[in-house]
Structures are given as C-alpha cells and as structure tokens.
Amino acid sequence: MLAKDYKTLFIEKLTPLYDLLETESFFYIILEDLHQMKRIDLALNPGFSFSDEELEKWNSITEKLQKEIPIQYILGKAHFYGLEFEVNENTLIPRQETEELVEWIVKKNEFKGKIKILDIGTGSGCIAISLAKNLQDATVFAIDVSEKALETAKRNAVKNEVDLTFLLKNILETEDLGQNFDIIVSNPPYVRNLEKEEIKKNVLDYEPHLALFVEDDDALIFYRKIAELGQKNLVQNGQLYFEINQYLGTEMMDLLQAKNFKDIELRKDIYDNDRMIFGLKSDG
Template sequence: MKIKEYRTQFIQELTPIYDAGESESFFYLILEEKHKLKRIDLALNPDLVFSEAEIVVWNSILEQLKQEIPVQYLLGKTSFYGLDFEVNENVLIPRSETEELVDWIISNNLVIQESNNLRILDIGTGSGCIAISLAKNIPNATVFAIDVSEKALATAKTNAENNSVNVTFINQNILETEDLQQQFDIIVSNPPYVRNLEKEEIKKNVLDNEPHLALFVEDNDALIFYKKIAELALENLSENGQLYFEINQYLGKEMVDLLEKMNFKNIELRKDIYGNDRMIKCTEY
C-alpha cells in the first residue's frame, strides 16, 4: 500500500477521537520514528509504499491510539527543549508550558551562568526534563533532582545519560523532608497541582495513562507542595537565590498571596503561550 494512501486512512480513523491536524501530526511523528521519513520525503516520493509487515505494525499503533494511549508512550520518547527524552507510564509527558519555564530560568541566568557554578535543585523531576535541560544549557551548573518515585528516577537517569549531562538524582518524599541539607542558587518545581474537581477538564488520554501521583492534589489543600517547597526554600536558598514554580492556571492569585505572606520578594507571575497563569518566580531577599 502506498504510504500516502495509508496516511489518508490513518487520519480518517482517528478523526472521531482527535482533530484532523492532531491525527496528521501523529502520523508524521510515527513515520519519522519508525521509518526515518519526514513530510518532505513523502511529498517528494509519493509512490513510497509500506510492506505488509509494516502495515501490521502501523495498524497496531493505530488501534492503541484509538484507545487514547498517548503517542509519546507508544513511541517511548518525546522532544523537550530540543532534547530527546524517554517517557513511559511512570512519568508525565513533558509539556510545552514547562519548556517556557525552563527558558525563563535560562534567560534569567545568561549573565551569571558562565562565571558562576550555579547550584540548581529540581523538585519532582519525573522524566528529568527540567533538570536535564538546565544542565545541558547552563554548562557550569551543578544540578540535583528529587522525586518520590524510584521508577521515575530510573527513567530520569537514563535520560541524563542519553543527553550526556551529570545530574545527581535523589529518591526522596519532599513532603516528609525537613531540610535540604545544602544551599541552592535556583530551586524549581513542577509539582502535582491539578485538583480533583478539575478532573473533568483532563483529556481521557492523560487521565487514563499518565501517573496520578504526579498530577493530582486534594481540593482542600491544592497548594500543599508549594507551601512545603517554599518553606524549604526559605532555609536553603542562597543569597539572591531564585525560586521558580509551574502552577495551576486557576491559582495564580493564591500563589502570589502565599509567597507574599511568606515574605518572598520580587514575585513575578507569568502567563504561558495560551494566556494562562502558568509560572511564578520569586527571591528570598
């Protein structure tokens, strides 16, 4: 079967679940991963064909996509901040909004990163996407990363090795941590922040497949991780140190209020590319 004919069939079968643009993007993601072919290759060679064995593989992937299993899990990888990351059911799939947070941190430290050995801590690292991207783009940084899940840390360690960076990974429950034991110039966290009341807004492919441990918090204590991390930051941020969070889009004001009550300074709330309150930065002094 010609690849372009299968593409039409693939998109048609997925469009009841995903829109046509997303379905097409899945097709080309898989085409590049499985066959090293890009959209331009298919345009230039419209008579390229799939073998019967290849169609069997594609049909299997298609059926799993119909069950709303994320394409990144099916491929076992995704791209984040220009780097490749292995992903599986033990870690969240990195989002573009988190790339914005990473970019903010790097941009804020361009002047000092070359002359200082920044100490950075990523809390709730998951796949390691934040810690590894910072280590890759701030060469003199010493980066640490904490997660409560040993399986997530195993994935993060693999990702660090694959991207040729050194990150010290620590298996630790941050809610049970009394002291971070050392000072850091930057503390960053993208902790669980989706309230149970917001579950109905979560797409089925996320709700049924991504780890709930990394997603959800109780409705009556939605800022539990932020409070704890901010308390630790008060003791473990170096002079002029910076604290960054990715946040629940509905709780921007609450986050500003929390940090103000804890006497943090230079509080800056930022929106993501979709116009939602998504990240916040502050300093202790």
Template sequence: MPVKITDYRTKFVETLTPIYDKLEAESFFYLILEDLRGLKRIDLALNPDNEITEIEKWGHLLEALKNEVPVQYLLGKTTFYGLTFEVNENVLIPRQETEELVDWIVSDHKDQNTKILDIGTGSGCIAISLAKSFTDAKVSAIDVSEKALAIAEKNAEINQVEVNFLSKNILTTDDLEERYDIIVSNPPYVRELEKDEIRKNVLAYEPHLALFVADDDALVFYRKIATLALKSLHPEGKLYFEINQYLGKEMLQLLESMGFKDIQLRKDIYGNDRMVKATI
C-alpha cells in the same frame, strides 16, 4: 497488496479525527513515520509513491491511538527543549508550558556556575535541560518515585549531562541539606474537582501521583517547597514554579505571606497563568 504511504495517511487521519482534531492526528502520523521509517514530511512530499512496509505495526499503533494511549508512550520517547527524552507510564509527558518555564530560567541566568535543584523531576526534563543549557552548573533533582528516577537517570545519559538524582518524599523532608542558587518545581497541582477537564489520554494513562492534589489543600506542595527554599536558597536565590492556571492569585498571596520578594506571575503561550518566580 502494497499500500502507498500517502493513501494510508488519509485512512489513518480519517480514523482518528472523531477523537482528535485533524492537525493532531496528522502530527501522530508523521511522528510514527519518522520513528518507523526515518522519513520526515518533506521526504514523503518528494517521494509520494513510497509504500507502507510495516502495516501490522501501523495497525497496532492506530488501534492504541483510538484508545487514546499517548503517542509518546507508544513510541517510548518525546522531545523537550530540543532534546530527546525517554518516557513511559511512570513519568508525565513533558509539556510545552514547561519548556517555557525552563526558558525563563535560562533567560534569567547567564552565570554558568550555578547550583540548581529540581523538585519532582519525573522524566528529568527540567533538570537535564538546565544542565545542558548551563554547562558549568551543578544540578540536582528529587523525586519520590524510584521508577521515575530510573527514567530520569537514563535520560541524563542519553543527553550526556551530569545530574545528581535523589530519592526523597518532599512532603516529609525537613531539610534539603545544601544551599542552592535556583530551586525549580513543577509539582502535582491538578485538583480532583478538575478531573472532568482532563482528557482521557492524560487521565487514563499518565501517573496520578504526579498530577493530582486534594481539593482542600491544592497548594500543599508549593507551601512545603517554599518553606524549604527559605532555608536552602542563597541570598537573592530564585524560586521558580509551574502552577495551576486557576490558582495564580492564591500563589502570589502564599509567597507574599511567606516573605518572598520580587514575585512575578507569568502567562504561558495560551494566555493562562502558568509560572511564578520569587526571590529570597
């Protein structure tokens, strides 16, 4: 028997609200509706008698969401900085806070002829967004995961930009071999002791390689990347990091001790210490 989409929406949201808040559950519904039917919220408002035509698919997706599988992985894509990115279990799902980091870089640099390196690129969201924003920039990106690089390369094709992707383990890299105007990184920064704060949809499904660091050396990636940046940034070159919200003071101390100048700590939209910029 046919079911109106508006009626199914009510059931869908009610099923998920013990796990997610109502607004989040509704956002999942409309993401799926647009993916399966090409319909937006306004389309449903204008045509409330539209019926569900793929009830089996909806049922599978609803069951997966009940198990807290990220909706982005279920749909195989997400949006970031106004662009579309394919994602799967081999890459982190790009976050709004990282968009803020990209926006900081874009706001700071009006010169299009810029050489940029993104370390730990994952889906490629930072590198590709910067390549799209700086059309004359030369952008490179590093990751240790071949599977992540395959996704990043596909995302560069989707968004019609050129990025030079490199397979490297940054912790065992002694020289970046080129000089850059900007080095940016969103490296692993969640300490093992913080696992209790992580929601199941992240902890159970997103790649731990890109998330976690040991409690006793939480700044290991930052220290190594900053060391390489000292050798590889042009004079007055900029280093940008996304950071652990609990380690803002420690990040400032680290960069100051290494001789960086004009160090700035910036909060994200939620008021957490989230980004750092430093100059050679």
C-alpha cells in the same frame, strides 16, 4: 500498501477521536520515527509503500491511538527544549508550557557562572536535564518520590550527555535539604480533583496521577512545603520558580509573600494562562 493510501485510512480511523490537524501530525511523527522520513520526503516519493512487517507496526500504533494512549507513550519518547526524552507510564509527558519555565530560568541565569540548582519532582528529568544542558557551569540535583521515575530520568541524563545528582525523596516528609542552592524549581502536582472533568481522556487514563493531582482542600500543599524549604536552603537572594495551576495565580502570589519571598513575578504561558511564578529569598 502505499503510504499515502494508509494515511487516508489512518485519518478515517482517528478523526472521530482527534481533529484533522492532530491526526495528520500523528501520521508524520510516526512516519519519521519508523522510516526516518519527513512530510516532504513522502511528497517527493509518492510510490513509497509499507512492507507487511511495517504495516503490522502501523496497525499496532493506530490501535493504541484509538484507545487514546498518548503517542509519546506509544513511541516511548518526547521532545522538550530541543532534546529527546524517554517517557513512560511513570513520568508525565513534558509540555510546551514547561519549556517556557525552563526558558525563563536559562535567560535569567545564562551568564551567572557556577550555580547550584535543585529540581523537585523531576519525573522524566526534562527540567533538570535541560537546565544542565543549557547552563553548563551549573551543578544540578533532581529529586523525585518515584524510584521508577528516577530510573527513567537517569537514562535521560545519559542519553543527553549531562551529569546530574538524583535523589529519591518524599519532599513532603523533608525538613531540610541538607545543602544550599542558588535556584530551586518545581513543577509539582497541582490539578485539583474538581478539575478532572477538564482533563483529556488520554491524560486522565494514562499519565501518573501521583504527579498530577492534589486534594481540593489543600491544593497548594507542595508549594507551601517547597517555599518553606526554599527559605531554609536557598542562598541569600536565591531564586524560586514554580509551574502552577492556572486558576491559582493570586493564591500563589499570596503564599510566596506570606513565606517572605520578594520581587515576586507571575507569568502567563503561550495560552494566556497564569502558569509560572518566581520569587527571591528575602533578607529577613
């Protein structure tokens, strides 16, 4: 079958679930993954066709998209901060907003030289690995409560040619990190159950709830614990960064002030939502 004809069928099948632009982007993502062809390559080669074997692969992927399985899980990979990461049902799919958090840390520390960084709740390792790749004098540690997530993160570190230390640890049960860090960063679970109705089906049904949700009556449990550990295990004027729930920016400012952080800065993401926060460990 001609690829351009399959594209028409692909769009017909998927536009009831996704908008046209997203559906077209899926088509070209798959085209590049399966055939190493970009949009321009297909335009220049309108006679390109799929073999029966290739058609089976396309049909299988299309069926999974109809079930609203995220395309990153279908293909087993996602792109983040210029790098490629393996993703699976044990890890969240890296998001553009989290790239903004990494960019903030990189820009603030690119000339600092030897620093020690800890990423708490690393998942696929996207934050820790991106920082290790872009702050090459940094020593980076990454913690997660999920052994399977850590296995994925370790493979991603090898894939992206960086050397990290990975630790299996439940941060809520940790009283001391055992060493000091210049930077602690975390994108912990922050979606409240009351916000589930805002979550798309492809996230709700397929991404790990362990990494997403917190109880409505204690939504800042991870932030509070990590801020307390930051006061114990950050060096003087050490930096603390969080990705946060967009509805809890004020509460996060109050929490960091209560935990004795200074120079607190709340930033919005590209969608104009309160999404990330920074504080320095204070003298007192």
